[in-house]
Amino acid sequence: MDHTTPTVRVFNTDEHDSTLRFGDRRITVTPAVERAEGGPLSAYSAHFGRGERADLPAPYEEVWVVVHGRLRIRNGDNVVEVGPGGFVHVPEGSPGEVEAVEDTALVSVSVPAH
Incomplete structure (x- = not known):
């Protein structure tokens, strides 16, 4: 039986060869x-x-953490803004739009994996 020990990895927000434009x-x-x-x-x-x-996004759950900048999120009649350090929960199937009020960087975790 092959047993692989999990490895802690570090990531940052820098762009690299896998960046999608x-x-x-x-x-x-x-x-x-x-x-x-x-x-x-x-x-x-x-x-x-x-x-x-x-x-x-619609087909999966996401949580975003704004690293810097500011986002405005519209979901029906609901409009919220979030800045640095703020968390956003985007439920699966949620309609709406995100707008960058300022140049913005965020980190997202989504489930299931995609």
Whole structure:
């Protein structure tokens, strides 16, 4: 039986070769923990340029932590803003939109892994 000891790893929000860019938009996503690793969750960092907007993710639960900047999240009639150190819970299937009020970096953990 092959037993692998879990290893603690460190990640940061710096972009690297796996960073995904969304056309000419100032939105990037940099994977840190991915489904291919076989775990129950995914983690990534994202950067939004001021004024950029994106639809909320829908097929999985996410928790975002804003590292710097400020986000405005619209979910129906509900509008909230979150700044550095703030947490956002985005439930599976939640409609809405996120907008960067300022240049913003966040870290996200999602379940299940994707």
